[in-house]
Amino acid sequence: MTMTATSVNRIRRPIRAQQQAQRPEGIPVLPAVDVNLGSVTFFTPSGHHLYWSAEPAELVNSLAQAVRPAQWIPEIGTLVVTVAQTGLRAGRRLGFRLAAH
Numbered sequence: 001m002t003m004t005a006t007s008v009n010r011i012r013r014p015i016r017a018q019q020q021a022q023r024p025e026g027i028p029v030l031p032a033v034d035v036n037l038g039s040v041t042f043f044t045p046s047g048h049h050l051y052w053s054a055e056p057a058e059l060v061n062s063l064a065q066a067v068r069p070a071q072w073i074p075e076i077g078t079l080v081v082t083v084a085q086t087g088l089r090a091g092r093r094l095g096f097r098l099a100a101h
Contacts, residue, residue, distance in 0.1 A: 026071025026080055033060050040079065040098055044072060051098035053079075059096050067091050 029042040038056045042049055049072070053059050062081040063070065068091070071080040078095045085092035 026073045028069040029072045029079070031059075031063065031070055031079060033063070035060055039101055042070075042072065044074075050101045051077075051079075052101040053096055053098055055096060062094050062096075 027044050029044060031040050031042040033040050033053070033056050035056045038053050040051045040053050040056070040059065059079070059081070062083055065083040066081050067084050068082050071082075072078075073080060077099070078097055081094050081096065082091040083094060
């Protein structure tokens with residue numbers, strides 16, 4: 001009786017795909033922005049959050065052009081807004097760093 005060993009080659013994903021796989025998941029939120037004070041407030045399953053943005057006007061403009069709900073990524077303190085972009089089916093993700101208020 002003869003045994004044959006077979007090896008299986010694993011397909012390596014490109015580095016970009018690995019980075020995307022490691023991207024933290026966001027929590028969908030509906031932020032309210034005070035352009036004059038720069039305050040940003042929203043609710044998540046863990047409760048009410050109040051932050052400050054250095055770019056409130058840009059954030060409001062991005063939210064007005066958003067193609068999907070904004071995502072709060074608490075691990076990096078960033079609100080991500082996805083806007084339409086020619087040539088990018090998934091849109092362009094814009095990140096706004098928020099500071100504790």
